[in-house]
Amino acid sequence: MTYLYYPGCSLEGSAREYDISTRSALKALDVTLMDIPDWTCCGASAAASVSTLLSLVLPARNLALAEAIPGADDILAPCSACYLNLKKAEVQARDESERSRLNAVLEVENLRISGRMRVRHLLDVLSRDIGADRIREKVTAPLSGKRIAPYYGCQCLRPYRVFDDPERPVSMNALIEATGAQVFSWNMGAVCCGASNMSTHAAVGTSLTTAILKAAKGADAIVTVCPMCQMNLEAYQDGISQSCQDNLRIPVMYLPQLLGLAFGLPRADIRLDLNLSEAGAFAAGPAQAER
Amino acid sequence: MKDTENVQMTEALAPIQDMVRACIQCGTCSASCPNAFAMTDTPRRLWRMLQAGETQAVLNSETFALCSACYSCTLRCPRGLPLTDAMNALKQVVARKDALRFASGTLFYRNFMESVRRHGRVRETEFMYLYLMAMKNPLLPFRFAPLGLKLFSRKKLDFRLPSGGDARMDALFHKVRELENTP
Numbered sequence A: 001m002t003y004l005y006y007p008g009c010s011l012e013g014s015a016r017e018y019d020i021s022t023r024s025a026l027k028a029l030d031v032t033l034m035d036i037p038d039w040t041c042c043g044a045s046a047a048a049s050v051s052t053l054l055s056l057v058l059p060a061r062n063l064a065l066a067e068a069i070p071g072a073d074d075i076l077a078p079c080s081a082c083y084l085n086l087k088k089a090e091v092q093a094r095d096e097s098e099r100s101r102l103n104a105v106l107e108v109e110n111l112r113i114s115g116r117m118r119v120r121h122l123l124d125v126l127s128r129d130i131g132a133d134r135i136r137e138k139v140t141a142p143l144s145g146k147r148i149a150p151y152y153g154c155q156c157l158r159p160y161r162v163f164d165d166p167e168r169p170v171s172m173n174a175l176i177e178a179t180g181a182q183v184f185s186w187n188m189g190a191v192c193c194g195a196s197n198m199s200t201h202a203a204v205g206t207s208l209t210t211a212i213l214k215a216a217k218g219a220d221a222i223v224t225v226c227p228m229c230q231m232n233l234e235a236y237q238d239g240i241s242q243s244c245q246d247n248l249r250i251p252v253m254y255l256p257q258l259l260g261l262a263f264g265l266p267r268a269d270i271r272l273d274l275n276l277s278e279a280g281a282f283a284a285g286p287a288q289a290e291r
Numbered sequence B: 001m002k003d004t005e006n007v008q009m010t011e012a013l014a015p016i017q018d019m020v021r022a023c024i025q026c027g028t029c030s031a032s033c034p035n036a037f038a039m040t041d042t043p044r045r046l047w048r049m050l051q052a053g054e055t056q057a058v059l060n061s062e063t064f065a066l067c068s069a070c071y072s073c074t075l076r077c078p079r080g081l082p083l084t085d086a087m088n089a090l091k092q093v094v095a096r097k098d099a100l101r102f103a104s105g106t107l108f109y110r111n112f113m114e115s116v117r118r119h120g121r122v123r124e125t126e127f128m129y130l131y132l133m134a135m136k137n138p139l140l141p142f143r144f145a146p147l148g149l150k151l152f153s154r155k156k157l158d159f160r161l162p163s164g165g166d167a168r169m170d171a172l173f174h175k176v177r178e179l180e181n182t183p
């Protein structure tokens, strides 16, 4: 199994542990990732607020770079915002007149998009291409007794229905169970984390994350598949706990970090020490100590 | 608003008005919106204002500035309208108009894109620096300080000073602007 890998800007910066753990968990699952040389920003959530054409050209540039590499037809993106931007460009490029409009811009860099690439989210690949059975086979350190709250967020589910129900997602359940852990049942998995409102309208963003953290009480950890969700759910826990006068601190980690723990991968391949929440405490918790 | 400006803005809103022309005012979008509680005008009301050509009221509304692009409304609208795209289009109109009240959100997005133009990828420190400078709000850095410290202690912030970069994306950005300005 080979995929072209689009890490995106966050995974080179504040979400380095997502990049590291994605690469190592997929390697353990015998998946080959090929880097796309000279990839650039997909436009994040910002480009669409500035210019529609720019918000399509930026991801299209990366699709064009990927097309030039033989040997794979799928681009794997772990970040949900990158995934959606690349997906939008993929969908637009299916239309001939849209495609020529994009190519008119890409021409200045001698690039062309034909529409050959398929954009896949990491969760899509883990749940449909790899599947829970293959994950279970690799588990050497089962996370028995841990209750894990699956958090999907928005943009890997909506607006495109690709691999899961966009409002009542379940794709993470089987993967979590494959690690030996239990799924913490809640109804916040597909509710918005506030996204960039956390920076632009802090009070509004905070009330969304607060509701999610409150609902997660009783779980041992929240698992995410997007750097923006991860940041919003873990970075403000101290302040939120203080203003609610309730301890809402909880480990938050990326899905491949959870898999890495269950696979017994070395710490350097999971990097829980980089998480802003106390994810390290989860790893050192009773389930692991009992072994 | 001056008359000429009003005409310009009404023109700018026309394509967005088209996007929501088929709205039947059922309210599903408002009921699905996680940020509706903070909006003076719910999404449904905003579409009504657009349909009625209430340019000034639309631009004065904070509704679209509060949209966090969760796509719940787009998914559920019984008329299949591209509502999140309409919210983004409104953000673009305001970004161009540079309305002072929205300085916070607009500058956030603009500075982000400036970092992309310079480097091709986003350098988070530079982005924050540009954002804070552009806001000229000396209190703002304090709000980000605890987060900054956390990121710093985990070596997630890159403290190289903002630089000119190699402007590697200039040609692409230039071409986009050129195409957008030719009707």
Ligand code: SF4
Pocket: B020, B022, B023, B024, B025, B026, B027, B028, B029, B030, B043, B044, B047, B076, B077, B078, B079, B080, B081, B083
């Ligand atoms: S859900 Fe669609 S039809 Fe209903 S009020 Fe909203 S935009 Fe109009």
Ligand code: SF4
Pocket: B029, B032, B033, B034, B035, B036, B043, B066, B067, B068, B069, B070, B071, B072, B073, B074, B083, B084, B087
């Ligand atoms: S996409 Fe925006 S307007 Fe629509 S429901 Fe989500 S936050 Fe509300």
